[in-house]
Amino acid sequence: MRRNKRRRPTGARRSTFAAFALILGGGGLVAVNAVASATGGDSGGSQVGEPGAATISCPDVGQELTDVPDAARADVDKALAELDQQITEAYDRLTSTREEQAQDANHVRDAILGPLNEQRTVVIGRIADDLKQAGATASTSLDGLAACTEVAPAQARNDGDGDGGGQDGDGGNGEADAGQDDDGQAGGQPDDNGNGAAGPFAEDFVDITKVQPNIQAKPRNTGKASTGTFTVECGVNENKVFNTDNLIVAPGVDNGAHHTHDYVGNQGVDAFASNDDLANAETSCSEQGDKSSYYWPVLRVQDGTQEFDAEQQGGGAEGNVGRILAADKAEIEYIGSPTGKVVAMPKFLRIITGDAKAFTNGTANANANWSCTGFEDKVQLADKYPICPQGSSVVRSFAFQSCWDGQNIDSANHRAHVAFADAEGNCGNGFKAIPQLTMRLVYDVPAPVIKNGQVRNPYAVDGFPEQLHKPITDHDDFINVMDEDLMDEVVDCVNAGRQCGAGAGEQPQEPQNPEEPQNPEEPEEPQEPQKPEEPQQPEQPEEPQQPEEPQKPQEPEQPQEPEQPQEPKEPKDKPAPQEPQDEPEPGPEASSADDKDGAKKPGAAPDAPSEPSSAPSDAATRTQEAGARDDARGGETKARTTSPAETSDTGVEAQSEETQPQPQAGTGSLASTGADLWPAAAGGVLVLGGLVLLIHTRRRNTTTN
Structure with missing residues (x-):
């Protein structure tokens, strides 16, 4: 009799286990989606840490020169061009050492700005000598023009004029900043548009x-x-x-x-x-x-x-x-x-x-x-x-x-x-x-x-x-x-x-x-x-109607369904690589x-x-x-x-x-919400399905007993 009684509820127990599996699987989807959303979600690439500096700002020595004798003009022009070349080379080192900057907070100061400032001091001193030899008086302000500073990423994204301070020009909101350190376009550098260097940013554009x-x-x-x-x-x-x-x-x-x-x-x-x-x-x-x-x-x-x-x-x-x-x-x-x-x-x-x-x-x-x-x-x-x-x-x-x-x-x-x-x-x-x-x-x-x-x-x-x-x-x-x-x-x-x-x-x-x-x-x-x-060429990417895809997980209640919602993400990312071919x-x-x-x-x-x-x-x-x-x-x-x-x-x-042409994507938020948060919705469906199955099983078990 005991064996018969143990066999009788075996189907109910299996249903109970299946219900718990659905609940746990759905809960896992919800949790994973919540973590992904909190850390930036899918923005086209992997997360990249905030670099130590976005760019370099150096005083423009040429703008301070108001009196250069003709005899010194050629030498001074070449020296100014050398200062520009030094900045270009320093910026190249800045963009190629992101990993070092992430590991060493002083890397920009010690390995990039320090050597740059020393090089500039030498060239500016040579300009002063050229002016004196040509009979002009070198401005004392030249001595303070060697030091360069770093521009922070947030300032580079939002400011309209860098050091000038006169035009803030913030065309974006705080949410846009959060996505700017992602690279989904090429090369693996932060804010890289395939050029190995930053810019332009989303905030540099306006409708x-x-x-x-x-x-x-x-x-x-x-x-x-x-x-x-x-x-x-x-x-x-x-x-x-x-x-x-x-x-x-x-x-x-x-x-x-x-x-x-x-x-x-x-x-x-x-x-x-x-x-x-x-x-x-x-x-x-x-x-x-x-x-x-x-x-x-x-x-x-x-x-x-x-x-x-x-x-x-x-x-x-x-x-x-x-x-x-x-x-x-x-x-x-x-x-x-x-x-x-x-x-x-x-x-x-x-x-x-x-x-x-x-x-x-x-x-x-x-x-x-x-x-x-x-x-x-x-x-x-x-x-x-x-x-x-x-x-x-x-x-x-x-x-x-x-x-x-x-x-x-x-x-x-x-x-x-x-x-x-x-x-x-x-x-x-x-x-x-x-x-x-x-x-x-x-x-x-x-x-x-x-x-x-x-x-x-x-x-x-x-x-x-x-x-x-x-x-x-x-x-x-x-x-x-x-x-x-x-x-x-x-x-x-x-x-x-x-x-x-x-x-x-x-x-x-x-x-x-x-x-x-x-x-x-x-x-x-x-x-x-x-x-x-x-x-209208870029309209071709509309073929994958992204907002409609997430509705699929609502039909079945099987655990394998959470894998299907990932498919819409591929078309979502693919249109961007197609644009260079279309344009x-x-x-x-x-x-x-x-x-x-x-x-x-x-x-x-x-x-x-x-x-x-x-x-x-x-x-x-x-x-x-x-x-x-x-x-x-x-x-x-x-x-x-x-x-x-x-x-x-x-x-x-x-x-x-x-x-x-996706009417919901008017601000970019509805489309991204529908495409990025559907795993959570699918998880919720699975949890609800599990609960319904569990309640139904228990009722049937109670009726049987």
């Missing part, structure tokens, strides 16, 4: 549709204003003239810029070109009398493309990686002064606008302006890259200094001989108004994807590696090599209030104003409707990799005559852009406005996820 209007009013024209414009057409670097030199700042120094420049106009510019070389070179400008050099750092998409300079200094070897984007438009105009007439620029005048080191130098000389077509008359950004809506293109605009000291074509710090007009448009300190050079560069840029506090396939301007590809570092360079007759024509046109130059016809401009819409008839404009289709397809630039073994220093994407991307309503957009250019260029008021606080990371994620 422009979330930014409040911030355009400043331009100065009012007085009765003596010079209201004309002279337009120059020089192409968009179809000849693919690239180099990493900087003839203005580092003449005679190879790779003096440490980043790649686009060149239009003068085709003979490199570090070793003399004024005679410039005067005898060819030009890409339609007006052959304009051999001026217009050059700026290239814009790239960090999508894994191996450009022609992928292994070279100034390119990939210094963190400037990815596909070089050719501008769809490079609009160059000279405009007048709102308060009076302008005088001719001297030949070989050099002007730099903006500051390539603004992240560590501060914003005193910064002059970056980023926007989107259709938004230029509303929003200009200084410390954020805009994420533009579908059909809108990224715009970089520059308004150069328009006041000249009347004597010098350059100065020791390359800034003192020119200046911006004041808020009313007046030149101070006896300076004279010259035609103000303005430039507008338009790009078709694939929208980056921002998720879990990380940015994938971001675009960024080339720069010094320690500047972390910050948008605030954008800048533009100019050397005037117009012949005197053409410069006089520019001055006469501007002072007379006419519209002259490329596309405007001869001197009697006003009757021909209606012909200005000829610009859209160029190969660029008619093809614009094609571009709105291109940003090169939209434009002719995509063939850059195929062309990299082309002509001299070529290799950037072969451009078809640009195919700009603009808002779908082209006529309305062009009207807005015209108004925006008037606002941005009219009055020297550098619209370097920090993004308002309401432009949070949530807004950025909302815009970036538009490329993946």
Whole structure:
């Protein structure tokens, strides 16, 4: 009888054991998911500890030099370039010793900053000696410019200006910071976008549709204003003239810029070109009398493309990686002064606008302006890259200094001989108004994807590696090599209030104003409707409908089901690697990799005559852009406005996820919650199933007994 009684409940006991197994298995899933969520969850890669420093900040010695005799200029310029090289090498050591920094809290100070400061002390001492030998007095402030400091990761992610302190520019929230130390993109370095160096960060981007209007009013024209414009057409670097030199700042120094420049106009510019070389070179400008050099750092998409300079200094070897984007438009105009007439620029005048080191130098000389077509008359950004809506293109605009000291074509710090007009448009300190050079560069840029506090396939301007590809570092360079007759024509046109130059016809401009819409008839404009289709390429990753997958674990109650929910994670991570393959397809630039073994220093994407991307309503957009250019260029008021606080990371994620049509992913939180927390839901289902089975078993056992 006893054996019969023990056999009778055997099925019930098995059911009880199965119930407990379900409860324990489900509880385990819940616990594991809770731990994963608390430690960062799935953000595309393994957790990486906070590095000891994000970058290095060193005083800019060149900005402190206001009086360098001609006899010492060459030696001083080379010494300044040597200081830049020392910083680049120190930054390389910083990014390659993350493990050592994690093990030794003093590694950055002892192994990187200490030796760097000693090297800088020697070079700065040599600069002081060169000045004394040339009869100048070396400033005592030079002695305190050797010491460099480290910039913490949190400051690098959130600050708009590094040491400057003037623009906080926090476009993200605290949650975004937590994800920034994860690397899911390449190389295993923190915040690595495949470049072996940090930046740009998710916080460097903002959905422009979330930014409040911030355009400043331009100065009012007085009765003596010079209201004309002279337009120059020089192409968009179809000849693919690239180099990493900087003839203005580092003449005679190879790779003096440490980043790649686009060149239009003068085709003979490199570090070793003399004024005679410039005067005898060819030009890409339609007006052959304009051999001026217009050059700026290239814009790239960090999508894994191996450009022609992928292994070279100034390119990939210094963190400037990815596909070089050719501008769809490079609009160059000279405009007048709102308060009076302008005088001719001297030949070989050099002007730099903006500051390539603004992240560590501060914003005193910064002059970056980023926007989107259709938004230029509303929003200009200084410390954020805009994420533009579908059909809108990224715009970089520059308004150069328009006041000249009347004597010098350059100065020791390359800034003192020119200046911006004041808020009313007046030149101070006896300076004279010259035609103000303005430039507008338009790009078709694939929208980056921002998720879990990380940015994938971001675009960024080339720069010094320690500047972390910050948008605030954008800048533009100019050397005037117009012949005197053409410069006089520019001055006469501007002072007379006419519209002259490329596309405007001869001197009697006003009757021909209606012909200005000829610009859209160029190969660029008619093809614009094609571009709105291109940003839709990233929509392909929508095939794995992520939010729907987690519902599967609710159907069965078997212990094997917890393994199935892991399958949706693979499609979730896979779309990012697909983007580099999708993005090169939209434009002719995509063939850059195929062309990299082309002509001299070529290799950037072969451009078809640009195919700009603009808002779908082209006529309305062009009207807005015209108004925006008037606002941005009219009055020297550098619209370097920090993004308002309401432009949070949530807004950025909302815009970036538009490329993946998942309505729930508007802020990035619903999608990530549905995909990351479903194991906990599955575990809960298993626990409930176990409890139901246990109760049912006990009731059946009670009834049987």
